[in-house]
Amino acid sequence: MEQVFQVFVSGLLSGGIYALASVGLALIFGIAGLVNFAHGEYLMLAMYFAFWMYGIFSLDPYQSALINLALMAILGYLTYKFIMERVLDSSHSIQMLLTLGLSMVLQNLALMLWKADYRNTRIAMTTSTLDLGPLHLSTARVLAFVVAIAASVALYYFLHKTYTGAAMRAVAQNGKAAQLMGINLKKTYALTFIIGITLVGLAGLLITPIYPAFPTAGAPYGILCFIVVVIGGLSSIPGAIFGGLLIGLIESFAGYFIGPAFQQAAYFLLFILVLIFKPSGLFGKG
């Protein structure tokens, strides 16, 4: 029983990170209607940045977090401005192919610049554990979970309780009407992209003490985010949070009860079931 509880908590902790990485994708799709298959690559870039900041300046990922996030925000803006803005009115398949290409470019750029080596960022927190009664939890993972959930919930409140958030939701619901209110669509899309990429970057730096950085480190997350977002209902932020936690749990339980090899298969199975029985997602409308 204790072990099952440990499996549960461990799944929840991973799920928090999946949720954080996914809310950015859900936001970009929900507000700007843009499909981004390069989402995971920004997580990889944030991991590398955190790694190098530690390697060169001995700043751990938390100390370099603000610069890292600022850089991700700039990257998000540049990606939007020079790439995504050109395909705003194109079909999703064109956006998909374009961002798939972008993800390959970013992966290979990382490979060229930093080689294929696994880059571990070993800080004190990597090995320290929190002992809560019978539970032994990695401090870095607990911290990652807490920050991830806080950031995801903060995004939800930003969208629902602020004026700018209301304007962003308005753009999602009716672009023409939003324009008639004086809302600049392209600026809103840019902001959406900046926030989305910054959040996935935050997920990246939070896992840097736990997992190594390497050129394709982000790829599994990119796919996972898509699954989470589809399960959650595409543009729903609560759906993405719930979906992320759910995938974390499924992965953890499948690994424990069936075998580690079955972890991915288990959530793909859920993905397929959702697509068959509730294609609009668990939190989706219609």
Add this chain to the structure above:
Amino acid sequence: MLSVKNVNSFYGEVQVLQDVSLEVNKGEVVTIVGANAAGKSTLMSCISRTVQSYNGEIEFDGVRIDKFSPEKIVDLGLIQCPEGRLLFPSLTVRENLELGAFSKRSRATRKERLEYVYDLLPRLKERSNQLAGSLSGGEAQMCAIGRGLMANPVMLMFDEPSLGLAPIVVIEVMELIKNISKEGTTILLVEQNVRQSLKLSDRAYVMENGKIIMEGKGRDLLNSEEIRKAYLGI
């Protein structure tokens, strides 16, 4: 106040507007009447710049606006209440109204404007926290008009405000537009409800197949043979 000169607009191969010219003077209520697909809504969209593919000159308050962005038009106080209201259905009534004051010209006075709109349309205050998507047709139209008023408009353009409303509500909406005009806002009204709209307008244009075919005082047009035959069926 608003002057449209020789505007031509194409939708693919089809010419939607042909050499459309019209004037709206300060304080006037001007109506454009015409059948479905006459190009009335397109003209509105050209003025608001949500349609940008057209040629011709549009001037507002002495400034050429036909190259401006949609938000710049809103900033000048030239506000459109679009056809079909286009409320944000999963935002509350209050959020919808508040977004009406998004532009620079009115954002600072958002609170005062909201009070003003709630005073003018108390039913919206009751519905304040309800989702706009749950409003009845009449309430939705009131909300759309309220949202337009939030922008502190110099000139309001209404695109088919009576569309889909019960006759008694149409009268209510028309009364409201009349009152807005009395408070000094210039009005351009696009309507299929010819009788109601001509009654309250100073001048009117008749549009057919993308062209202005007639122009005159509201009352005169209301009494003209042609209009009575074509639009009023009497």
